[in-house]
Amino acid sequence: MNTMLxxxxxxxxxxxxxxxxxxxxxxxxxxxxxxxxxxxxxxxxKLLTASRHTTEAGAVRYIRKAGFKDLVELMDAVLPGARIAPAAALPGDIIAMAMEDGDPFGCSLTVALDNGRILGFKDGVCQVLVPLAFVTAWRV
Incomplete structure (x- = not known):
């Protein structure tokens, strides 16, 4: 199958x-x-799916217990050497969006769509968004 398809x-x-x-x-x-x-x-x-958390605190405990400071470090372990500039993301790539200072996750993971849009969580609902503040991205 064609890569873009x-x-x-x-x-x-x-x-x-x-x-x-x-x-x-x-x-x-x-x-x-x-x-x-x-x-x-x-x-x-595996590192993303291994957690059996039911709260945000449980997810943070899992990340720290696995030896990572935040989600960015965890994603670097999931996709080693795959960091790219967020502007170079293709559909399906993972983009880390900035969170408020002091957020224990360090970022929010989203999926790149097309035309510069992403799929991610905002206001408690998963929706199509226009990104404003990137942290980094990974090529899948």
Whole structure:
């Protein structure tokens, strides 16, 4: 299958599973969204799917217990050497968006769509967004 068609199918699968649905830690959160995109593009996401948390505090404990400071470090371990400039992201790539200072996760993971849009959680709902403050991105 053509690479871009595979990426389009992966982002559509993410939209079908997450868009319009409410945030639920451990079920529908940014880590599960990123893991779904990775899976649909044929990559393993064991570090993202291994957590069995039901609260944000549980997710933070998992990240720290696994030996990472935040989600950026965890994603660097999931996709070693795959960091890219956020502006170079293709559909299905993972983009880390900035969070408020002091946020224990360090970022929010989103999935790149097309035309500069992303799929991510805002105001408790997964929705299509226009990104404003990037942290980094990873090529899947």
């Amino acid at each position: 595979k990426r389009a199918a992966a982002t559509q699968a993410c939209m079908d599973r997450f868009a319009g649905r409410s945030y639920a830690p451990g079920v529908r959160d940014c880590g599960k969204l990123a893991a779904h995109s990775l899976h649909k593009l044929g990559r393993k996401a």
